[in-house]
Amino acid sequence: MQEVQKPSKKPLIFYGILTLLILLLLNSTLFPAITQKKIISVDYTEFMQMTYDQNIGKVQIEGTEITFTDKAEENIYRTVLIDTDLDLVQRVYDNGGSLSRVDTNPGLLTSILVGWILPLLPFLLIGYFLNRKMKKMAGSSGGGMLFGAGGDSGARMYVPSSTGILFSDVAGEEEAKELLLEIVDFLHDPEKYRSIGAKLPKGALLVGPPGTGKTLLAKAVAGEANVPFFSIAGSEFVEMFVGRGAAKVRDLFRQANEKAPCIIFIDEIDTIGKKRDGQLGGNDEREQTLNQLLTEMDGFDASKGVVVLAATNRPDSLDPALLRPGRFDRRIPVELPDLQGRVDILMVHAAKIKTDGNIDFEAVARTAAGASGAELANIVNEAALRAVRNGRKAATQEDFQESVETVIAGYQKKSRVLSDEEKKTVAYHEVGHALVAASQTHSAPVQKITIIPRTSGALGYTLQVDDNDHFLMSKDELLNKIATFAGGRAAEQLVFNSVSTGASNDIEQATKIARSMVSQLGMSDEFGFVSFEETSNVYLGGDVRGTCSSVTQAKIDEKVMQIVNRQYEKALSILKQNEEKLHLIAKYLYEHETITGAEFMQLFNK
């Protein structure tokens, strides 16, 4: 949705400070100047001279002071009274002056203006800005203004936008597309469904990890159905004042109803759809907004052709009321793409750049295991950028391969120079990983080993690429994986008899696998088929929460230690058996800095 009014970015406090400054400035300069006419001090001879020059107007004698004006009464002068000047009055009279009061104050009107209105001005200004802000925030509702103005109901239009995106722009995600196609069909021809008496789901909820194309899919539905598309982010409902968000929801649905058939798309709905909790100090505003949304979804007549789509990557935090039938009753998973999906996505995006024509997308997709659609789009763009950087007119296979690594591990950091000793250590460390992986069954083949530092902080890495996507992992595979992670440190230990900090990430990953084996996967001999931890937020990395007693927790820790250390010993013994090869390949890697999987296997099988 495009808002017609652009909200002002400047915070309220800005206006407050501004007016305060203006007030101070006026106080020190303008106010005194206006409230009191300027009085010029002169000495007595000057007064006498002006009298003789007949340039004298009013003269007022008061106490020890004489206040007088020039003939035109433009300026006011003041001087001290000299008691001995007895001719004073006569002289003034003779020269055309008049003895009367000299008014040093401005007129009544001016003094009211200066004394009362001007000081009020800053407050009026603040009020004005506040009011304006308020109206903006109030959006279209026009209800109870803080300053009573209410005034223009300024209905904000939720401008339906035409997205121009079609299903063909979304690669992979075939299941999601299939589920959405029915909605598109309904919007095209509601009568077909109405005549049978079928009701279409009012809402569909797209759930999945970030970057998998949820927003894109929603836009594609609108593009395909060719109906108005009201798109709003959940955060746009979040308001400072209770009731505003709810008013926005009301407005949105009213306008959508007028434009039916149409689609309402609420992106990142978890912002407003979070579970309501009875906690004290809970977010009243958010709850009201959610309640309004629930009411609206109940209220509107689906047969008219208003479909509500929403997207989130935190489905487990949504309020159950939102998910019950009659609201978002259709849940459409949008998962990370599989191998074929990745190939398709790469191709969709590669069609937008110039390539040299014979790119092996499958090889690229295989290397980019676990990448989301957004990451793949990024990979394609990086490849194009790399081609430009190297002065080429089209992206090549090499550009693509390198950009996968760029997205996974960061840019090559040519400026970082490792010392000889460090470089040697890194070489042995990486070859340690590769050798352990190659010596075990069930390990993904090594595709590349490099000891060129990356901007991500990695000093080197070993790229293992599976032939196919894996959906199931056996216990042995997991154990081998842990051993492979341990291989780096084991090689350092074996060769240098000392260890470095380079293995911290390996240790973390190995421990994570071991822990989930024990506490979630039921793969330990002692505990067996029991779960001790549960994962929430699966689409955002996953938060693990323990559900066991502290006694069990201690046992789990022990078990995890046992598993990891046993695999470390295994890695160490594999490397001991292959010590010659370790030296040979590490030396080769040290000299070449990057070796391919084929080179590695050749040396390994020697």
Ligand code: ADP
């Ligand atoms: P999210 O699921 O977080 O809403 P988006 O829909 O915003 O992800 O996707 C971000 C970008 O990633 C899209 O604009 C598109 O370029 C790319 N992308 C993601 N998934 C796909 C896909 N399945 N096909 C093609 N491009 C995709």
Ligand code: MG
């Ligand atoms: Mg999104």
Ligand code: ZN
């Ligand atoms: Zn390592």
